[in-house]
Amino acid sequence: MKKRYILTFPPKIVEVPLIYHLIKNYDVKINILKADVAPDEEGHLLIEMEGDNKNINKSIDYINKLEVIIKPIENTIRFEQSKCIHCGACTAVCFAEALAINPNSWELIFEPEKCVVCKLCIKACPLKLFDFNFE
Amino acid sequence: MRNKKTYEEINEKIKKGEAVVLTAEEVTVMAKEMTVAEIAREVDVVTTATFGPMCSSGAFINFGHSEPPIRMEKITLNDVPVFSGLAAVDAYIGATEVSTYDEKYGGAHIIEELIAGKDVLLKAWGKGTDCYPRQQIETHINKDTVNEIFMFNPRNSYQNYGAACNSSKKIKFTYMGVLLPNLGNITYSTSGELSPLINDPELRTIGIGTKIFLCGAEGYVIWNGTQFNTGVQKNNFGIPYKGGATLSVIGDLKKMSENFIKAVYYENYGVSLFVGIGIPIPILDEDMANFVTISNNKIHTTIFDYGLYDKPEIAKVTYAELKTGKIKLFNKEVRTAPLSSLKKAREIAETLKNWILSGDFTLTKPVSALPDNIKINKLKSDEEILE
Numbered sequence: 001m002k003k004r005y006i007l008t009f010p011p012k013i014v015e016v017p018l019i020y021h022l023i024k025n026y027d028v029k030i031n032i033l034k035a036d037v038a039p040d041e042e043g044h045l046l047i048e049m050e051g052d053n054k055n056i057n058k059s060i061d062y063i064n065k066l067e068v069i070i071k072p073i074e075n076t077i078r079f080e081q082s083k084c085i086h087c088g089a090c091t092a093v094c095f096a097e098a099l100a101i102n103p104n105s106w107e108l109i110f111e112p113e114k115c116v117v118c119k120l121c122i123k124a125c126p127l128k129l130f131d132f133n134f135e
Numbered sequence: 136m137r138n139k140k141t142y143e144e145i146n147e148k149i150k151k152g153e154a155v156v157l158t159a160e161e162v163t164v165m166a167k168e169m170t171v172a173e174i175a176r177e178v179d180v181v182t183t184a185t186f187g188p189m190c191s192s193g194a195f196i197n198f199g200h201s202e203p204p205i206r207m208e209k210i211t212l213n214d215v216p217v218f219s220g221l222a223a224v225d226a227y228i229g230a231t232e233v234s235t236y237d238e239k240y241g242g243a244h245i246i247e248e249l250i251a252g253k254d255v256l257l258k259a260w261g262k263g264t265d266c267y268p269r270q271q272i273e274t275h276i277n278k279d280t281v282n283e284i285f286m287f288n289p290r291n292s293y294q295n296y297g298a299a300c301n302s303s304k305k306i307k308f309t310y311m312g313v314l315l316p317n318l319g320n321i322t323y324s325t326s327g328e329l330s331p332l333i334n335d336p337e338l339r340t341i342g343i344g345t346k347i348f349l350c351g352a353e354g355y356v357i358w359n360g361t362q363f364n365t366g367v368q369k370n371n372f373g374i375p376y377k378g379g380a381t382l383s384v385i386g387d388l389k390k391m392s393e394n395f396i397k398a399v400y401y402e403n404y405g406v407s408l409f410v411g412i413g414i415p416i417p418i419l420d421e422d423m424a425n426f427v428t429i430s431n432n433k434i435h436t437t438i439f440d441y442g443l444y445d446k447p448e449i450a451k452v453t454y455a456e457l458k459t460g461k462i463k464l465f466n467k468e469v470r471t472a473p474l475s476s477l478k479k480a481r482e483i484a485e486t487l488k489n490w491i492l493s494g495d496f497t498l499t500k501p502v503s504a505l506p507d508n509i510k511i512n513k514l515k516s517d518e519e520i521l522e
Contacts, residue, residue, distance in 0.1 A: 085397050085476050089312045092320045092472030106477040124313040126399035
């Protein structure tokens with residue numbers, strides 16, 4: 001299983017080598033896609049975890065015990081899909097290809113699990129249908 | 136030649152429910168297996184459509200007279216200024232005008248809300264005259280309380296439109312969307328082979344008086360659009376490499392549907408309006424049959440570099456290439472993205488097709504042709520003129 005999560009750290013946890021523990025203790029592959037971490041400040045990480053289900057669930061339990069908030073990436077993105085007119089302007093800036101136009105139906109396809117939280121879609125969408133809880 | 140038809144013959148078939156009507160995409164597929172002569176014989180009407188941002192749009196409105204009456208000299212609708220220099224209670228809502236308080240909300244939103252049947256706050260002021268003593272009014276209006284409200288768009292439905300990229304080192308926020316630096320992406324805005332004026336490149340059937348689909352209602356072509364340009368170089372299939380013809384259109388806003396209009400805001404640029412237009416093309420002869428079967432691999436556009444102030448042309452590509460999602464530019468693979476909605480354009484072409492098939496919508500022969508010899512002028516400052 002491969003899945004993307006957003007982690008939000010309270011300032012006191014920032015210095016815990018969390019990723020090291022995840023890899024060493026739970027044998028999960030971690031890919032850090034975006035990081036915003038500074039001493040004494042709330043930190044944010046976008047990670048992709050790859051491993052078997054059991055180990056990923058154990059990793060999530062461990063993270064939760066540390067008072068770090070962990071959310072699947074799709075829960076942090078707001079997209080008002082019902083209002084979309086399928087113009088495609090957002091696909092111009094989405095290099096993660098989470099946003100793409102279906103070449104047959106010309107409908108917008110949104111796959112949040114591919115998102116890397118670059119947030120360019122917020123500015124590119126002329127209807128302002130995107131937002132993130134990742135500050 | 137037997138493959139010729141008149142408007143009258145086509146309309147007769149429409150009324151009898153016998154007309155063969157296809158969308159421009161459907162007829163292009165058909166052309167892979169049929170000759171132009173066969174298509175001219177078999178097909179009566181081809182529907183075309185576009186749903187894209189068209190900034191030069193707006194609506195005339197007459198609010199009706201209050202008691203006592205007011206000569207409205209300054210007017211806002213939901214705090215968006217509207218043009219009031221027209222008699223006492225006439226006004227023009229310009230799509231790109233913005234609210235005093237919110238740069239992301241403007242005339243386009245007012246138009247969309249009025250079409251949707253919503254109430255809009257009207258505030259108006261006048262100096263007060265002997266015949267119009269009132270000096271101020273504040274009230275709510277909607278499309279049923281006002282007298283006339285008709286969309287009148289000075290420039291819609293560009294025949295073709297240049298694609299955009301950005302060679303500079305800075306991200307550019309434009310009406311062609313967000314252009315990433317170092318040729319990071321290319322945007323284009325057309326429905327290509329489905330686009331109205333691409334299917335009648337010589338404007339033989341689209342002219343003043345042509346009845347069209349405008350935002351879900353019947354509308355008309357009333358003039359050439361502004362910036363109409365017949366001087367653009369054409370490719371081997373008669374399609375201009377950029378811009379070209381445009382249309383000025385009109386229609387009753389009270390009959391329009393919010394499903395075929397959308398107010399938008401382009402970051403750091405401003406408000407615009409997606410307008411849904413569908414135009415039927417009568418297949419009068421083999422030449423028209425040939426035009427409507429021109430496919431995206433035979434329709435070119437020009438890529439302009441919005442990273443430089445004078446937006447130089449940097450390449451020519453076909454829409455078939457752009458629609459693959461990436462093209463090669465200076466040996467670099469560059470992502471491409473549309474800005475106009477082909478999905479909605481298809482819905483419009485299909486809706487117009489069904490109107491014609493049901494016998495409700497017949498074709499009109501233009502009262503007068505659009506101009507065949509207009510080039511666009513540049514605006515020069517006094518300093519340039521004196522040089």
